[in-house]
Amino acid sequence: MTRITAWAKVLGVGVGIGVATATPVLVTPALASSEVGLPQLDFSTYPTQVFWLVVSFAILYLLMSQVAIPRISEVLEGRQERIANDLDKASKLRDESEQVRAEYEKALTAARGEAHEQLRQAAEKMATETADEEAKAGATVATKVNEAEARIEQARSEALTNVRSVAGEVAGDAVRKLIGVDVSEGDLDKAVGQAMEGQA
Template sequence: MIANSVTRWSRRIGLAAAMAAAAVPSWAATDAQGGGGGGLPQLDATTYPTQIFWLIVSFILLYVIMSKVAIPRISDVLEERQERIEDDIETADRLRGEAEAVKAEYEKAVADARSEAHALVRKAMDEIAASHATAEAEAAKKTAETTKAAEARIAEQRTEALESLKSVASEAAAEATVKLTGIKVSDAKVGKAVEAAMQGGA
């Protein structure tokens, strides 16, 4: 692409230089003859050899200058521009790759953070459930212990009440027997009778 562009430009410049070289000796010949002729100097057959000579000389000089100075410089500029464009494209590709890598790392970090958050939530819920289960077990244990202690106290109080009732009933039965029959019965017999009556009533 660069070589084709340089070739096209060299052809255009060479054509312009040839036209300029053809005009220069004609103007010089006209001035040498006193100037101010009525015809076109380029059509004067007597000046053809001079025009051809100077055309060849000018073309060779311009070709040498173009091939040694102008075209290498143009080629260097075009190559430098092409290298800069290729470097820019390479840099853009590298930056795109880095951006994609950063995006992938960001998405991975977000996914890891999300999974870690879910794991923490599940762990917290499991701990709360375990704490509730432990609290319920302790509450049930305390309730059972309290119920057992209350039942023991009730049984003890019932026993004490029965003993007190037995004593009161024995005294009342002994007094009633004395009043009714005039016979005093021993406390042991009265106690046995009251106990037998209480057991029969139960």
């Protein structure tokens, strides 16, 4: 016990010195007047302090572990869960939208291909039609040309026949006038034919 009070004095004096250097005039007499150094070193107060500390801390521990901590951790876990769920949902939605986009793109590609095909078919059809028309027109023109040529040929041969008879008559007349001989039509015709063939 004596040792304990000695400690108390040492500590009290220690504090006293610390305070005394700061406030030499005001505090030193006051400190001298107090019987014990530090009230904290009054051992008679220890049982009550420890008792009430144990009581209040035990109550606090119970309240914390039974009420406060479960409540806070519940909220924190709920939030964590909610965030995880939301992230999950978001990623699911993203996947879905990705899928939809892929489908859309596929449909777009298909539609584009189809349009291309239709365009190609239309162009082909148009080309064949044009070719048909052209062929038809060509055929018409050809028949017309042929007809015209036949007509021209006919006209020429008619003309030639006329020329032959005219030439025969002229030749007969010319022979009669020149030599007074009547040449038969057959001879004349033969002679004209020979002359025309020789000329030709």
